[in-house]
Amino acid sequence: MREELLKSFVDMDEQEAVRIARELVESDGGAVAVLETCKEAMEEVGRLFEAGEYFLSELIAAGDMFNQIMEFTLPKLQGDEVASIGTMVLGTVQGDVHNIGKDIFKVMAEASGINVIDIGIDVPHEKFVEAIKEHKPELVGMCCLITLGVDSMKRTIEVIKEAGLRDDIKIIIGGGRVSQAVMEHVGADAWADDAARGVRLSKELLGKE
Amino acid sequence: MAVDAKQLAAERAARLKAAVELKEPDRVPFTGIGGDVIAAYAGITSYEFNFDYEKQCQAIIKYVKDFPSDQPVIGMTGLGNHVASMAFSDYPDLYPIISRVDGPTNDILGVDYCRFPGRELDENSSPQFIGREYMSAEEYDELIADPVKFCFEKILPRIVRAFRDMKAPEAHAAMARLALEKAKAGAAMRDMFRQLQELGYAPGGLSVFFAPLDFIGDQLRDIPNLIKDLRRYPDKVKAATEAVLEPLLKVSVNAKGPGVETAMIPLHLNEYLSPALYNEFYWPTLKEGILRLAELGMKSQVFFEGRHDAHLETILELPAGWGTAYFEKTDVRKAKKLLQGHTCIMGGIDVGMVISSTPAKLDEYIKEILGEMMPGGGFILAPNIGNLPRETPIENIRAVYEAVEKYGKY
Amino acid sequence: MVSPEMQKLAQERAARMQAAIELKEPDRVPFTGLGGDIVAAYAGITAYEFEFDFEKNRQAAIKWLKDFPADSPVGGIGGLDNLAMSVAFVDFPDLANQFFMVNGPMNDVLNMKFARFPGRQLDEYSSRQFIGGKNMEPEEYDELIADPVKFSYEKILPRIAGNLADLGSPTSLATMARLGMVKAQQAAEMRKTGAALAELGYPTGGGSTFAFAPLDYIGDHLRDLPNLVLDIRRYPDKVKAAAEAILEVLVKWTLQGKAAGAVQAGFPLHLNEYLSPKLYREFYWPTLKEYILRLREEGMRSRLFCEGWHDAHLDTFLELPAGWGIAAFEKTDVRKAKKVLAGHTCISGGIDVGVVISGTPAEIDEYIKRLLGDMMPGGGFILGPNVGNLPRNTPIENVAAVYEAVEKYGKY
Numbered sequence A: 001m002r003e004e005l006l007k008s009f010v011d012m013d014e015q016e017a018v019r020i021a022r023e024l025v026e027s028d029g030g031a032v033a034v035l036e037t038c039k040e041a042m043e044e045v046g047r048l049f050e051a052g053e054y055f056l057s058e059l060i061a062a063g064d065m066f067n068q069i070m071e072f073t074l075p076k077l078q079g080d081e082v083a084s085i086g087t088m089v090l091g092t093v094q095g096d097v098h099n100i101g102k103d104i105f106k107v108m109a110e111a112s113g114i115n116v117i118d119i120g121i122d123v124p125h126e127k128f129v130e131a132i133k134e135h136k137p138e139l140v141g142m143c144c145l146i147t148l149g150v151d152s153m154k155r156t157i158e159v160i161k162e163a164g165l166r167d168d169i170k171i172i173i174g175g176g177r178v179s180q181a182v183m184e185h186v187g188a189d190a191w192a193d194d195a196a197r198g199v200r201l202s203k204e205l206l207g208k209e
Numbered sequence B: 001m002a003v004d005a006k007q008l009a010a011e012r013a014a015r016l017k018a019a020v021e022l023k024e025p026d027r028v029p030f031t032g033i034g035g036d037v038i039a040a041y042a043g044i045t046s047y048e049f050n051f052d053y054e055k056q057c058q059a060i061i062k063y064v065k066d067f068p069s070d071q072p073v074i075g076m077t078g079l080g081n082h083v084a085s086m087a088f089s090d091y092p093d094l095y096p097i098i099s100r101v102d103g104p105t106n107d108i109l110g111v112d113y114c115r116f117p118g119r120e121l122d123e124n125s126s127p128q129f130i131g132r133e134y135m136s137a138e139e140y141d142e143l144i145a146d147p148v149k150f151c152f153e154k155i156l157p158r159i160v161r162a163f164r165d166m167k168a169p170e171a172h173a174a175m176a177r178l179a180l181e182k183a184k185a186g187a188a189m190r191d192m193f194r195q196l197q198e199l200g201y202a203p204g205g206l207s208v209f210f211a212p213l214d215f216i217g218d219q220l221r222d223i224p225n226l227i228k229d230l231r232r233y234p235d236k237v238k239a240a241t242e243a244v245l246e247p248l249l250k251v252s253v254n255a256k257g258p259g260v261e262t263a264m265i266p267l268h269l270n271e272y273l274s275p276a277l278y279n280e281f282y283w284p285t286l287k288e289g290i291l292r293l294a295e296l297g298m299k300s301q302v303f304f305e306g307r308h309d310a311h312l313e314t315i316l317e318l319p320a321g322w323g324t325a326y327f328e329k330t331d332v333r334k335a336k337k338l339l340q341g342h343t344c345i346m347g348g349i350d351v352g353m354v355i356s357s358t359p360a361k362l363d364e365y366i367k368e369i370l371g372e373m374m375p376g377g378g379f380i381l382a383p384n385i386g387n388l389p390r391e392t393p394i395e396n397i398r399a400v401y402e403a404v405e406k407y408g409k410y
Numbered sequence C: 001m002v003s004p005e006m007q008k009l010a011q012e013r014a015a016r017m018q019a020a021i022e023l024k025e026p027d028r029v030p031f032t033g034l035g036g037d038i039v040a041a042y043a044g045i046t047a048y049e050f051e052f053d054f055e056k057n058r059q060a061a062i063k064w065l066k067d068f069p070a071d072s073p074v075g076g077i078g079g080l081d082n083l084a085m086s087v088a089f090v091d092f093p094d095l096a097n098q099f100f101m102v103n104g105p106m107n108d109v110l111n112m113k114f115a116r117f118p119g120r121q122l123d124e125y126s127s128r129q130f131i132g133g134k135n136m137e138p139e140e141y142d143e144l145i146a147d148p149v150k151f152s153y154e155k156i157l158p159r160i161a162g163n164l165a166d167l168g169s170p171t172s173l174a175t176m177a178r179l180g181m182v183k184a185q186q187a188a189e190m191r192k193t194g195a196a197l198a199e200l201g202y203p204t205g206g207g208s209t210f211a212f213a214p215l216d217y218i219g220d221h222l223r224d225l226p227n228l229v230l231d232i233r234r235y236p237d238k239v240k241a242a243a244e245a246i247l248e249v250l251v252k253w254t255l256q257g258k259a260a261g262a263v264q265a266g267f268p269l270h271l272n273e274y275l276s277p278k279l280y281r282e283f284y285w286p287t288l289k290e291y292i293l294r295l296r297e298e299g300m301r302s303r304l305f306c307e308g309w310h311d312a313h314l315d316t317f318l319e320l321p322a323g324w325g326i327a328a329f330e331k332t333d334v335r336k337a338k339k340v341l342a343g344h345t346c347i348s349g350g351i352d353v354g355v356v357i358s359g360t361p362a363e364i365d366e367y368i369k370r371l372l373g374d375m376m377p378g379g380g381f382i383l384g385p386n387v388g389n390l391p392r393n394t395p396i397e398n399v400a401a402v403y404e405a406v407e408k409y410g411k412y
């Protein structure tokens, strides 16, 4: 059944995947199996995306399936069964309201075991600082799709530094406007303009890969 | 505006003001006479006058240049859309675009009571208001409860073709088109007012107000029905006049442009009513309207259409210096006897004479009127009705202006 | 009166563009120029002033164009796409196009839910924002299919325009009148701006109007992009039928722009990047292609701005007749596009705005030199930025470096 779930998920057969997951989750130890299979499937989808076989629509569809399945799976799991590999505060920076890419990255990061605290879009610099203080994450993710947002990221990182929090965290940036040059310009630690790579790098920053 | 134009404008305004304040100015203030003849004088059809802004403005300027008076003679540029003014009375910025229907805007709206030259009428006719019954007697309660809402929801869709279904895209498109069209007219108008200023006329205009019972008679029930209603549902009619008073005043405020100090009040039902009915149904809310307009900073200029002889005395209930009584058929001499020192009187030139008489007779006629009406001041010379037809002999018009020049000095 | 010199300049500029579109080599590489928020900053005014004060906007644009002349003008009052309103009023050809771009003063009247403007919902220095949103439920596809115009008018308009929320109310009618008043004022301003541009030697007339891939109407204005992407899998037949129904309406609308003098239709593509070639070909491309061909039959040319990555779909252009129009690219490398499309499709773009923002003048000189060296030979290329907006704090010496490099290396 795990095989079938994996296959239908990766093949984007939403109805079938959800049906199998519902069935599986009721069996003994099923919830853990569903969780792991879905993570594996998300990873595979990410791989296919990086290979150019899958496109954004598949990422979105996969994310949606993942969320649907988790909705009935997570309540069935014990606390220690969902242990995360680390926490990330994630937001689209001030002045930028694009959220699709961030949301895709978020599900994939969650699927890989990162506990993501999503603080939304058009996030003011101070709100990043507050969230870091509150959630004490290992990682901060910033998303930026418009040129204007580049400056915003730079400023946010400065504000984090001023608050004395920069050394406690690693910062990864993503979205359509990021590059090696932008990463250096704003003073981040890693960059990715696709979600799969972003998840890989995040895990590396957490020392989990 | 050149200095002499400015000075001329100031003199003209002072002249009119002095008369309203019941004083003797330097000369008798004269409103001028015009109407459809303005288009004819410019050699254009009424259709052109009503549909072509530029030609209209040129015609007016030509006429005003050749026939200067204390007020520019504009003629008839469209018909009032009073139900719309009331329906949108809470939107003062819309007043300039919804309050009047002219040729092009009627093409957009399709107003049931409007007839325009070159459309429903011959191309040399003047625009016509042909009202009908737009409200049934059963609807008085609704009108009384909320006249603005009632006019908006019930009457506008019956009157304006484009508003038949207020929710429809047609209605919404019509509003946008109306504004776009009025902007075109506005450009031509601004140009005209600039030229008028150069000719020594101060910018300004008139606000409007209606006797509440006239609003019901003209716009909603149609006069014959209303007359019957007075006997059948007297309490409802009375309550309705009281209900429409406030929104009508709101419209007057909306219509009051910068510098406007006068509200024109054309009366219609007055002539139809016995003093008993007049005093019970018509006069109370009209009187209150006049008093309220004064509080709002406007003097009234009441145009007593038809014969007002039977109701003249009621004018004395208003405080002296309240405004101007403009007469059509009532003899201004008779009015003067009663109102001198209390009310400024306006009118005096029988348009029928101007149309059919000769220059020599007109000279004599004006001389006589002025001789009787000028002494003591408080008089504005004006035609008894606003519209001189296209065929009016120009030499007769000229004779009037020349006579005013000759005999109008105090 | 426009001087003969400037008239000549305008002709040269127009001819340069035209030659590239016809896949020929002009005298110089046509260059669309750079612009965006920087135009206001350069004139020392806020984004708010630029968006709301037409006189200041015009002066800013003139100053920019005097110092940074290109083959087509940039600047001017822009706005946010309000396609649902144009669709809703498509049966009123004198109005539909006027409602399409919501600018600051128009939004003060309409209060669109998708819009945010500097000095209003945003601070004075921000650029205006289209924030989108979901305005339609999947259950409503049938209604959309049955009558896209009626549906857009009755259902969508009240949901997206705060002041048209209650159609048929005094407020909604008053809003339309106020919109008309604003548009009338703006038309007068536009004429002034047009005259000012003519004096700077920019072609008048023969302008551009808008067009949208039918699926983008659904994604941008009705369902919101991620939902549409899911709909494609869940309700494929409905999505397809909707695209077809919308096509008819949009073609009609774009042709209204033609009737007003436009010779070109600009399509900003949004969903392209999201779709695999399979989905692109099945759902997106058929109606887009037909749109382009229908406009072509009517004598209009199309310009497709392929936002994001378009690499996977490049070969679909080859289904169109050679010389059909312009393909402009954002992230897709124009060199790669040239390999596929040379001799068939005019290519536009090339300047990565990121380089202009963060590079040095020397790097930029080198960058443009290489770009033109690769792209100019054979013609059929229009140089332009990959996205329209240079932010306020873009170093001006970098902007100047671009223009100087184009001057230096742009001659055929």
Ligand code: B12
Pocket: A056, A059, A095, A096, A097, A098, A099, A100, A101, A102, A103, A104, A105, A140, A141, A142, A143, A144, A145, A146, A147, A148, A172, A173, A174, A175, A176, A177, A191, A192, A193, A194, A195, A196, A198, A199, C080, C128, C129, C130, C131, C132, C133, C220, C225, C269, C270, C271, C273, C307, C308, C309, C330, C353, C386, C387, C388, C389
């Ligand atoms: C959809 C879209 C919109 C939608 C957004 C809907 C939404 N809810 O997000 C709407 C219509 C609302 C919109 C609005 C605007 N947009 Co827009 N929009 C796009 C479009 C077409 C696609 C963007 C997108 O979703 N891409 C797909 C996602 C999945 O890609 P992504 O974000 O890069 O994410 C991937 C990775 O980067 C990564 N990732 C994402 N986040 C993160 C975070 C981390 C930490 C990591 C590691 C990885 C990661 O994972 C994702 C999956 O691989 C692009 C053009 C294009 N094709 O790129 C323009 C574009 C981004 N928009 C643009 C503009 C200008 C605007 C507006 C300013 C327009 C306007 N004048 O109003 C407004 C934005 C206002 C604002 N201030 O933000 C420009 C930006 C130009 C520029 N350089 O500044 C673009 C490039 C279009 C263009 N060519 O002009 N837009």
